[in-house]
Amino acid sequence: MTQTQPGLRHRTFSWSDPAENAALVGRRDGLALLRAVTAGEVPPPPVMHLIGLDRMTADEGRVTLEMTVQEFHYNPLGSVHGGVLSILLDTAAGCAVHSTLPAGIGYTSLDLNVKFLRPATLESGVLRCEGTVIQRGRRVALAESRLTDERGRLIAHATSSCLLFEVPIDEPPTA
Numbered sequence: 001m002t003q004t005q006p007g008l009r010h011r012t013f014s015w016s017d018p019a020e021n022a023a024l025v026g027r028r029d030g031l032a033l034l035r036a037v038t039a040g041e042v043p044p045p046p047v048m049h050l051i052g053l054d055r056m057t058a059d060e061g062r063v064t065l066e067m068t069v070q071e072f073h074y075n076p077l078g079s080v081h082g083g084v085l086s087i088l089l090d091t092a093a094g095c096a097v098h099s100t101l102p103a104g105i106g107y108t109s110l111d112l113n114v115k116f117l118r119p120a121t122l123e124s125g126v127l128r129c130e131g132t133v134i135q136r137g138r139r140v141a142l143a144e145s146r147l148t149d150e151r152g153r154l155i156a157h158a159t160s161s162c163l164l165f166e167v168p169i170d171e172p173p174t175a
Contacts, residue, residue, distance in 0.1 A: 011072050013050065016043030025106050026167025030098035034058035051087055054126070056095075061133040063095040068126050079119035080127075085147060086114055089158035092131030093143035097162045100136055104169070107141065110161040117154055125150030139164055 020043055024033055036042040038056050048056075051073070055066040065088055075081040090112050097107050120127060131145040140161055147156040 009071065013052075015046035015049045018046055021045055026104050026169055029103045030101035030105075031058060031060055034063065034095055034099055047087060047091070051084055053088075058095065058099050060099050061096060063092050063099060063131045065092050065095075065129045065131075066126050067129075069120055069122050069124050071122070073120075077119075079121050080124075082114070082116055085116065085120060085127075085156050086112065086158070088127065088129040088147055089114055089131075089145040089156060090160060092129040092145040092147075093158060093160035094131070094162060096131035096133050096143045096145070097136065097141040097160075097164075100133055100141070101164065104167055105164055106167040107162040107164050110140070110163050112158055112160045114156060114158045116156045120147075120149060120155050124155070127155065134159075136164075 021037075024042060028036070033042065034056070035058055037044050038058060044053070051067060052070055053065060053067050057064045067088060069080055073080045073084045090109060093112070094107065094109055101107060127147055127149060129145055129147045131143055134142045134144055136142075141164060143160050143162065145158045145160070146154060149155055
């Protein structure tokens with residue numbers, strides 16, 4: 001693709017330094033940190049700006065994300081790219097796990113198993129992705145996420161295993 005294509009559309013976005021978020025991981029419990037992001041007290045991670053995430057809510061063991069489908073989400077087939085859908089599914093499942101963690105504990109995804117059930121397009125409207133924790137142990141947590149369109153039809157489903165670990169806190173927080 002070149003910049004000389006006819007009808008080329010442009011998109012510009014900005015983000016805050018991701019080190020601000022990273023410095024808070026482990027210093028607050030997961031639910032408090034997620035709620036601080038949703039309240040605008042802490043900047044959202046850059047990936048949320050990248051995909052154009054509209055909204056996030058968080059409760060213990062459950063996180064909901066919303067994103068309005070845009071053309072820049074499309075793949076060459078004329079539907080939302082599976083990677084974009086996977087970002088939503090992974091974020092919802094991982095953040096659901098994060099919402100259950102006490103201060104001093106972090107997580108990382110071990111795997112993400114996605115099943116795509118129908119395409120998402122502009123006609124899908126607002127996509128809603130809900131992540132819930134199925135089981136949380138001392139070292140591993142299992143979560144699932146369900147992605148639906150504006151009419152409530154299931155677009156995709158995922159399960160995710162997350163590794164839980166202690167977060168070393170050596171320096172004072174930056175934010």
